Amino acid sequence: MKNSPPLRPMEFASVAIFGGLTVAAVVIASVIPLAQAAGLLAPVPLALIAARTRPRALLTATVATTAVAFAMAGTGAMATVLGSALIGGIVGDLKRRRRGLGALGLATLVASPLLGGVSVLILWVLVPLRELTIEAMTNSLHGVAKWLRGWGPTDAVADALDSMSRSIAGHWWAWIWISGTVGTAISLLAAWWILGGVIARLRDVPSEDTLTSDGPASTATEVAPLPIVAERVGFAYNPDAKPVLHDIDLRIEPSEFVAVVGANGSGKSTLAKILAGRAPTTGVVHRPGLAGLGVHGGTALVLQRPEIQMLGSRVADDVVWGLPPDADVDVEALLAEVGLTGLGDRETTDLSGGQQQRLAIAAALARDPQLLIADEVTSMVDPEGRGQLLHLLATLPARRGIAVVLITHRGSEAAAADRVIHLEAGRVVPHPPHWMPDPHLDLDHASPTASSTSLAAPGPHIGGPLLVLDHVEYAHLPGSPWEVVALTDVTLTVYRGEGLLIVGGNGSGKTTLAWIMAGLLSPRTGTCHLLDAAGKSTPAAGYDAGEPVTEHVGAVGLGFQHARLQLQKVTVADEIMAAGGEKVGTAEVARVLELVGLPRQMAAGKVDSLSGGQMRRVVLAGLIARNPDMLVLDEPLAGLDPLAREEIVALLARLRAEGMTIVIISHDFESLDSVCTRRVRLVDGQLLPDTHQNVDQPSGWDGGAL
Numbered sequence: 001m002k003n004s005p006p007l008r009p010m011e012f013a014s015v016a017i018f019g020g021l022t023v024a025a026v027v028i029a030s031v032i033p034l035a036q037a038a039g040l041l042a043p044v045p046l047a048l049i050a051a052r053t054r055p056r057a058l059l060t061a062t063v064a065t066t067a068v069a070f071a072m073a074g075t076g077a078m079a080t081v082l083g084s085a086l087i088g089g090i091v092g093d094l095k096r097r098r099r100g101l102g103a104l105g106l107a108t109l110v111a112s113p114l115l116g117g118v119s120v121l122i123l124w125v126l127v128p129l130r131e132l133t134i135e136a137m138t139n140s141l142h143g144v145a146k147w148l149r150g151w152g153p154t155d156a157v158a159d160a161l162d163s164m165s166r167s168i169a170g171h172w173w174a175w176i177w178i179s180g181t182v183g184t185a186i187s188l189l190a191a192w193w194i195l196g197g198v199i200a201r202l203r204d205v206p207s208e209d210t211l212t213s214d215g216p217a218s219t220a221t222e223v224a225p226l227p228i229v230a231e232r233v234g235f236a237y238n239p240d241a242k243p244v245l246h247d248i249d250l251r252i253e254p255s256e257f258v259a260v261v262g263a264n265g266s267g268k269s270t271l272a273k274i275l276a277g278r279a280p281t282t283g284v285v286h287r288p289g290l291a292g293l294g295v296h297g298g299t300a301l302v303l304q305r306p307e308i309q310m311l312g313s314r315v316a317d318d319v320v321w322g323l324p325p326d327a328d329v330d331v332e333a334l335l336a337e338v339g340l341t342g343l344g345d346r347e348t349t350d351l352s353g354g355q356q357q358r359l360a361i362a363a364a365l366a367r368d369p370q371l372l373i374a375d376e377v378t379s380m381v382d383p384e385g386r387g388q389l390l391h392l393l394a395t396l397p398a399r400r401g402i403a404v405v406l407i408t409h410r411g412s413e414a415a416a417a418d419r420v421i422h423l424e425a426g427r428v429v430p431h432p433p434h435w436m437p438d439p440h441l442d443l444d445h446a447s448p449t450a451s452s453t454s455l456a457a458p459g460p461h462i463g464g465p466l467l468v469l470d471h472v473e474y475a476h477l478p479g480s481p482w483e484v485v486a487l488t489d490v491t492l493t494v495y496r497g498e499g500l501l502i503v504g505g506n507g508s509g510k511t512t513l514a515w516i517m518a519g520l521l522s523p524r525t526g527t528c529h530l531l532d533a534a535g536k537s538t539p540a541a542g543y544d545a546g547e548p549v550t551e552h553v554g555a556v557g558l559g560f561q562h563a564r565l566q567l568q569k570v571t572v573a574d575e576i577m578a579a580g581g582e583k584v585g586t587a588e589v590a591r592v593l594e595l596v597g598l599p600r601q602m603a604a605g606k607v608d609s610l611s612g613g614q615m616r617r618v619v620l621a622g623l624i625a626r627n628p629d630m631l632v633l634d635e636p637l638a639g640l641d642p643l644a645r646e647e648i649v650a651l652l653a654r655l656r657a658e659g660m661t662i663v664i665i666s667h668d669f670e671s672l673d674s675v676c677t678r679r680v681r682l683v684d685g686q687l688l689p690d691t692h693q694n695v696d697q698p699s700g701w702d703g704g705a706l
Helices: 009-031 036-041 043-052 055-073 075-096 101-125 127-148 155-170 172-201 268-275 315-320 331-337 353-365 383-400 411-415 448-452 510-517 572-580 586-595 600-604 612-626 642-657
Strands: 228-235 245-252 257-262 282-286 299-302 371-375 403-407 419-424 427-429 465-476 484-495 499-504 525-530 556-559 630-634 661-665 678-683 686-688
Touching: 009 036, 009 043, 009 055, 009 075, 036 043, 036 172, 043 055, 043 075, 043 172, 055 075, 075 101, 075 127, 075 172, 101 127, 101 172, 127 155, 127 172, 155 172, 228 268, 245 268, 245 427, 257 268, 257 383, 257 411, 268 299, 268 371, 268 403, 299 353, 315 331, 315 353, 331 353, 353 371, 353 383, 371 383, 383 403, 465 510, 484 510, 484 525, 484 661, 484 686, 499 510, 510 556, 510 630, 510 661, 556 612, 572 586, 572 600, 572 612, 586 600, 586 612, 612 642, 642 661
Parallel strands: 257 403, 257 419, 299 371, 371 403, 499 661, 499 678, 556 630, 630 661
Antiparallel strands: 228 245, 228 282, 419 427, 465 484, 465 525, 678 686
16 A cells, blocks of 8 residues: 555546445335344445455445445444445455456455454444344344244244244353354355456446546646657557557647547547557656646546536536636636537536537636647537537637647548548558548538538339327426426427428537437427328318327437437447347347448447447437337437448438338438438427428428427
């Protein structure tokens, strides 16, 4: 423990999460009758801490959990938590050292009688607790004996229980020692068995923070991240894994705007972590001082998923979270700078994905960093906001003296940088990617009106109505002071075989509408009905009413905005089979993987090893395997490299040509003209007509009445 560094952020998180699970199990076992078996689970979370972190993390968890248990359920719960920590520590340490059942047996023979003796010693000192324990044991035995007495053959058992209760009252120490020894042995075996399964499930999840700043070799004491010089840098997430980066040589100067491009899985996000202070596996990174990740004047990192960086409950709180109380930050000016004017009092959970990305950038700028690393920060932002954020990032070097490293798949964003670093399979290559445009041709900011006129995707004849929304309204946190109206009087019909594109600015209600269409949210007012194949229009009542889509969850397949939240299994194959249902086997898994442009060998791969773009394709593969009546895809192209984007668009066009009904929520107008037949626009939760519609619409469609 000498010179051991303090607890790292991931260790603090482990203590908080797993310690809380231990307290919950102990309290449940203490206060709920007939739930004592839950106490067997109490050592497991603490054993996981011991197996995956340093001993000081287990010590911290033990102190914290015993104090919380005492406050919640008294001395008995505190003693149980302490015993659970000892059992968990033994099992976790054996697992960490890769010892087998023989070592467990020896530990059980030694530890069980010792811990049983500790129980006796504690009860000898704590007389009120001893009296309470003895009374609880004898009352339980008397109660069972009374229940058995009078049944004839069970009278002898009742007499034996009464005799045992008298013996406990007179020789309590022997009974406590015996029961403590047996209970400890059972707990050790149970914790060993359960922990083995948990560790196997978490084997590919890193036990250390992949964003830990400044490796153990660093001797610097002052924050000075620039200039950065990387020499033959390589990186692998564990010793047995294939390296993600190979022989990286690069230099980043102060006040420079650098773009990093490459295909999904090429190592861009890993390179971002190295630049942010992560120690490489091979090679060396030179800096004048510490990277200072998250420190004022150091390095700021905005990740692909901004919601995992939000800590404050309000927008204004999140901007300054973690800064010293005396920090001088003009929160309103920062919010205005990133396009969130007037949203300081909004709940962070009410923000759209694009707004969350803007908030993450504002929080990064509040630390006045020397280096800002932005990982796909425009992927969830509408075209207008995308241009604003790109302009903001591009002007930071000259305006604030901040060096910016932008990881992107968009050609116009890369072309705006001072220079471009191109990664292929974890190596820096000298030539730019084939999709890089002429710097003077801004493809990503093509006129939405111009692109919408070509919204005439080829496909089968569009049929009758499939999903009907009638005067739908929805509000988040209704009736509270933080109520946010997301949708207002939305009336929309989705037709069989059509491709519908829903567009709108960040925060306009698009994702809420997608969840209602999939049946995961119920409208506050209005209806959302799914029609069967016989649904027809009638002169009097419009369309057949059908049934609420909430009663048929799964009939409408939904692809989440953040793909990782939708992946729950360990391997890719298990994920696709779970999403597709019982009928999906290995052959179907291989087929849908190839459909979405992934090799069938990836079926055996771990979900946690996938890049963001690969995760999005696996989600789509699972939805296709399920063969739903309709697909609703929320930002299906976000985070994909240009080649992968083309492949997914071609796949969606083919699915629609085969009769699939597809609804897409996206900011990529120019990419989807081969899939979508019409477009509708959400503005502040209201659906507006679009003036550039495909003329090949089903009979009776009132294009302007959307």
